[in-house]
Amino acid sequence: xxxxxxxxxxxxxxxxxxxxxxxxxxxxxxxxxxxxxxxxxxxxxxxxxxxxxxxxxxxxxxxxxxxxxxxxxxxxxxxxxxxxxxxxxxxxxxxxxxxxxxxxxxxxxxxxxxxxxxxxxxxxxxxxxxxxxxxxxxxxxxxxxxxxxxxxxxxxxxxxxxxxxxxxxxxxxxxxxxxxxxxxxxxxxxxxxxxxxxxxxxxxxxxxxxxxxxxxxxxxxxxxxxxxxxxxxxxxxxxxxxxxxxxxxxx
Amino acid sequence: xxxxxxxxxxxxxxxxxxxxxxxxxxxxxxxxxxxxxxxxxxxxxxxxxxxxxxxxxxxxxxxxxxxxxxxxxxxxxxxxxxxxxxxxxxxxxxxxxxxxxxxxxxxxxxxxxxxxxxxxxxxxxxxxxxxxxxxxxxxxxxxxxxxxxxxxxxxxxxxxxxxxxxxxxxxxxxxxxxxxxxxxxxxxxxxxxxxxxxxxxxxxxxxxxxxxxxxxxxxxxxxxxxxxxxxxxxxxxxxxxxxxxxxxxxxxxxxxxxxxxxxxxxxxxxxxxxxxxxxxxxxxxxxxxxxxxxxxxxxxxxxxxxxxxxxxxxxxxxxxxxxxxxxxxxxxxxxxxxxxxxxxxxxxxxxxxxxxxxxxxxxxxxxxxxxxxxxxxxxxxxxxxxxxxxxxxxxxxxxxxxxxxxxxxxxxxxxxxxxxxxxxxxxxxxxxxxxxxxxxxxxxxxxxxxxxxxxxxxxxxxxxxxxxxxxxxxxxxxxxxxxxxxxxxxxxxxxxxxxxxxxxxxxxxxxxxxxxxxxxxxxxxxxxxxxxxxxxxxxxxxxxxxxxxxxxxxxxxxxxxxxxxxxxxxxxxxxxxxxxxxxxxxxxxxxxxxxxxxxxxxxxxxxxxxxxxxxxxxxxxxxxxxxxxxxxxxxxxxxxxxxxxxxxxxxxxxxxxx
Numbered sequence: 039x040x041x042x043x044x045x046x047x048x049x050x051x052x053x054x055x056x057x058x059x060x061x062x063x064x065x066x067x068x069x070x071x072x073x074x075x076x077x078x079x080x081x082x083x084x085x086x087x088x089x090x091x092x093x094x095x096x097x098x099x100x101x102x103x104x105x106x107x108x109x110x111x112x113x114x115x116x117x118x119x120x121x122x123x124x125x126x127x128x129x130x131x132x133x134x135x136x137x138x139x140x141x142x143x144x145x146x147x148x149x150x151x152x153x154x155x156x157x158x159x160x161x162x163x164x165x166x167x168x169x170x171x172x173x174x175x176x177x178x179x180x181x182x183x184x185x186x187x188x189x190x191x192x193x194x195x196x197x198x199x200x201x202x203x204x205x206x207x208x209x210x211x212x213x214x215x216x217x218x219x220x221x222x223x224x225x226x227x228x229x230x231x232x233x234x235x236x237x238x239x240x241x242x243x244x245x246x247x248x249x250x251x252x253x254x255x256x257x258x259x260x261x262x263x264x265x266x267x268x269x270x271x272x273x274x275x276x277x278x279x280x281x282x283x284x285x286x287x288x289x
Numbered sequence: 290x291x292x293x294x295x296x297x298x299x300x301x302x303x304x305x306x307x308x309x310x311x312x313x314x315x316x317x318x319x320x321x322x323x324x325x326x327x328x329x330x331x332x333x334x335x336x337x338x339x340x341x342x343x344x345x346x347x348x349x350x351x352x353x354x355x356x357x358x359x360x361x362x363x364x365x366x367x368x369x370x371x372x373x374x375x376x377x378x379x380x381x382x383x384x385x386x387x388x389x390x391x392x393x394x395x396x397x398x399x400x401x402x403x404x405x406x407x408x409x410x411x412x413x414x415x416x417x418x419x420x421x422x423x424x425x426x427x428x429x430x431x432x433x434x435x436x437x438x439x440x441x442x443x444x445x446x447x448x449x450x451x452x453x454x455x456x457x458x459x460x461x462x463x464x465x466x467x468x469x470x471x472x473x474x475x476x477x478x479x480x481x482x483x484x485x486x487x488x489x490x491x492x493x494x495x496x497x498x499x500x501x502x503x504x505x506x507x508x509x510x511x512x513x514x515x516x517x518x519x520x521x522x523x524x525x526x527x528x529x530x531x532x533x534x535x536x537x538x539x540x541x542x543x544x545x546x547x548x549x550x551x552x553x554x555x556x557x558x559x560x561x562x563x564x565x566x567x568x569x570x571x572x573x574x575x576x577x578x579x580x581x582x583x584x585x586x587x588x589x590x591x592x593x594x595x596x597x598x599x600x601x602x603x604x605x606x607x608x609x610x611x612x613x614x615x616x617x618x619x620x621x622x623x624x625x626x627x628x629x630x631x632x633x634x635x636x637x638x639x640x641x642x643x644x645x646x647x648x649x650x651x652x653x654x655x656x657x658x659x660x661x662x663x664x665x666x667x668x669x670x671x672x673x674x675x676x677x678x679x680x681x682x683x684x685x686x687x688x689x690x691x692x693x694x695x696x697x698x699x700x701x702x703x704x705x706x707x708x709x710x711x712x713x714x715x716x717x718x719x720x721x722x723x724x725x726x727x728x729x730x731x732x733x734x735x736x737x738x739x740x741x742x743x744x745x746x747x748x749x750x751x752x753x754x755x756x757x758x759x760x761x762x763x764x765x766x767x768x769x770x771x772x773x774x775x776x777x778x779x780x781x782x783x784x785x786x787x788x789x790x791x792x793x794x795x796x797x798x799x800x801x802x803x804x805x806x807x808x809x810x811x812x813x814x815x816x817x818x819x820x821x822x823x824x825x826x827x828x829x830x831x832x833x834x835x836x837x838x839x840x841x842x843x844x845x846x847x848x849x850x851x852x853x854x855x856x857x858x859x860x861x862x863x864x865x866x867x868x869x870x871x872x873x874x875x876x877x878x879x880x881x882x883x884x885x886x887x888x889x890x891x892x893x894x895x896x897x898x899x900x901x902x903x904x905x906x907x908x909x910x911x912x913x914x915x916x917x918x919x920x921x922x923x924x925x926x927x928x929x930x931x932x933x934x935x936x937x938x939x940x941x942x943x944x945x946x947x
Contacts, residue, residue, distance in 0.1 A: 040575075077579050078577075080577065080579055084809070087806045087852055088806065090850075091852065092852050093861065099371055099541050099542050100371075100540040101540070101579060101582075104376050105370075105371040105372075105373070105375050105540065107371045120691070127688065127692065129691065152511060152858065156858075160368070163368050163369070163479075163488075166472070166476045167477070167479050168480060171474060171476055172432045174430050176351070176352040176758070176761065177423070177427070179426045182426045182428075182435075183387060185429075186442055187437055189437045189441065192434050192436070196436075196459055230434065232431070233432045
């Protein structure tokens, strides 16, 4: 049932990538437990605006858990304490009256802070640009049913393809590794006959780009999987490693 | 097939859609056979700006870059993958007829025209149906993991307004998978340097030089700097303007500003009143609410929609004294199955939305506000088992549970209609060119193919059809004459003037320093739109809305407060610029709805309905696309009409009953 709670927010504020940031504390009363976390942030921003202060910058767009735009490290968890969801789907009923909530941006050298809670995740785009595709042009492709694909493989490819590119995996990782993100794409395409043709090249190119952009190495702690809002499994990392090693052996 | 041309006499028809000659099924082939092309060495010398990276924008940018054009692609988010096409859930239509249930290009064409309540252009819709199959082939080749049968072939499901299963899907995330397919193609071209990507940029004006679109003014959303970009042609795929209503299923940054900029530079705004209210959204729950969440139409494959038969039961439920599960079968009114036996729960969206409003207005609504109906899966769970339902809709059920804190496997979901999609948009001809030369408009942003109502799973089809298979052809017919035009300098006076106008507008907004936040004024606009320009419209209400919108405009331009600096990252300034344009769109919508004295598709005028409460069209007087032409700030726009001629289809009262 709906009720109202009072919370204390400790929010990271930082004007620019090179400026020094710090936590600021805000008290917010009468927050409906039916409101989403970002709606709570909206309420706070409306208050700051009414006090002629500069509102807190944070990324968000679809607010239904699919665009991957929202981020936020909430009480030590990317996308907050609830499982299998993004911050925009997190609701205030997960918090207690009187609780202090600490809100930080993604912390990763490869995701520089733009302002407050906004970070630059352009590195993920660059990794995809390095090989996260099937090299075909528009038109001139075979009929969609000309190559049967087993349902098991198609479903597993779909699970990998569920990745929303939010960056929670890299933010959760103590090494700031992007292995789960890279693995999801490599695995999706390696499972499908259309992507198989370039699988070896793709694995090498995407891993090389990931290393170049400053992401750390994978030490199999599994934090990425635990925090992934879409439940992408680390078994895809195993497949990435297999694809990568077999590609290297062929060299 | 009726051969006699059915046309409405439209006085002074000034609008020419440039539809190719010949029989319907041959028009597109004829066009492609005879259009002008640009040779490979010239393509490299031609620049194309594409605004937007949704299904239409990303597929167009990728396809044109593959062909050899030099493309500049702009997106408002931090990455092209975040465009709101990503949120489309249910599926994409195509006339493959894989299930062998009688589908064909003609049938998809017919269903789309009928679904649009005979307010779309025959030639465009036929072309859309024709290229639909190629889209599925293209996406599979990209590695889009569509749902498959155990035999390894593609699976289909059914959607509203069709009696065949022609919808391809990838769980409840079809839009995501299709967009990621287009994004991967786009990324490949970015990696090759054929597309230059500008993310976190927002278009603020289109630059016209000697009557042709030659570039845009865009604001870098990180630095706040206003910048200039030249191109030989400009393509806008900026999505719909549903956020005029404040609460909608659109993303927070979705807006109609690019459309308004084009309109003010001479592009006609067509059928602004045609907005789709989607029947299955999670009901509004509080004042702090920032957006509405859609529950996919695919749920209507297995979910049954009902309200209590007796008012006492509805009242008891609203008061929290009874629960949905307390009511026996014969105490429930499955009103869609009752009213529309042939299509049942799978009637088109406009019909389902109005039926829900009718029941709630009559006092049978549930939820604590009375503005909700049930979507019940208990019968399907009993028939198929919970695991089957979980496999089909698991992610949607999870999303519902996270938002509402209620388990839809145990108790029925509660849903209510919400604004979702805009059929109206910038007018384009058969080539997807607006009334401004060199300015093209694709995807939801244009008005083209859905008439007065869009069928489910057709938005993805249209966006990708425009971007992969139509625009890359038709734009060449224009560019073939532009090969002599050099890359123009952005120091030309036209660029100066456009940039100055943008900067002046920003300065003016920043200088108001009033008392109200942007969102608070936007909420006011949204309430007016929902109450008077929403599901049920009438003359008095629309006139009232026009007055109220004037007041909102005045309030906005005299009392808005925008904190922060002008040349800096400033989210409130971004929102204010968008709201200024939403106010214009709201007025256009109300004006168009007032002008159209008939009911058709998503546009329902209460004065014009059949005795059974269905939409009553007036083909005599209103079989046209209304094209609004900007006449200057503060002036009334001029109404131009594109007559809709039905040469191949016989128009009827839509019937989903038998």
